[in-house]
Amino acid sequence: MKKSWLLFSLSYCFLSVQAQFHTIAYSKSLYKVEEVAEQMETKSLPENGEADTPVSLTSMAGKQSEKMRSQWIDCYMSVSYPLKKIIVTSPYGRRKDPFTGKRSNHKGLDLRARNEEVYAMMPGEVVKVSSDKRSGNYVAIHHGDYTVSYCHLSKALVKKGAQVLPGEVVAISGNTGRSTAPHLHITAKYGKKHIDPAILLQFVKETREEALAHLVAGN
Structure with a gap:
């Protein structure tokens, strides 16, 4: 599992993708992105025969620094939280079922949300858009070997x-299906096995924090 997760992490960190920047809170605020560094303009080195004057080591070092800066920006943008604010209202695992009052296994994670935009967490493919009595309206997205489903939606947008x-906005949260109040229910699977979606939220947090630290440090 650890080996697969490492490969998963490395495969997404340096993808050149677009994303929106959000202020995040995980019960307590994790961090706030006050300002995102703008990518500097990068000029191409001259091809063979185009320049009579050799490129200086200082110039090459500067361009290498710009390349690394661009890679860390791409790394930061390669992941996203599913909501603008992450507040867990019911974690993954054993809990008291709100309908029956009995202890049962909660195979997902509930987040506070009331008709809010829901975002794709990583690059992926939408594999199912449907509705049933339990999940209500839902969207399932493949991210490599992982599948993330957003449930109880008011509307799917993909x-x-x-x-x-x-x-990217994939849905609007809601209160459809077997739900007692508006919220976003997330399930995550590695292959066919359910895993705690908090693992993915932690992955997003660590990826962004590492990228931001390198951008601030200038390397």
Whole structure:
């Protein structure tokens, strides 16, 4: 599992994708992006025969620095939280069922949301857009070996087969299906096995924090 997760992390970190930037709170605020560094203009080095004067080591070092800066910006933008603010109202695992009052296994994660935009967390493909009595309106997205489903939606904004990017709006949260109040229910699977969606939220957090630290440090 750890080996697969490492490969998963490396495969997404340096994808050149677009995303939206959000202020995030995970119960307590994790961090706030006050300002996102703008990517500097990068000029191409002259091809063979085009320049009589050799490129200086200082110039090459500067261009290498710009390249790394661009890579860390891409890394930051390669992931996104599913909502503008992340507040967990019911975690993954055993809990008291709100309908029956009995202890049962909660195979997802509930986040506070009331008719809010729901974002794709990583690059992926929409594999199902449907509705049933339990999940209500829902959207399922493949991210490599992982599948993330957003449930109890008021409206889906994507269709099956669509390719999505991190930060792209895929739905509006709601209160459909077996739900007692408006919220966003997220399920996550590795292959066919359910996993705690908090693992993916932590992955997003760590990826962005690492990229931001390198951007601030200038390397």
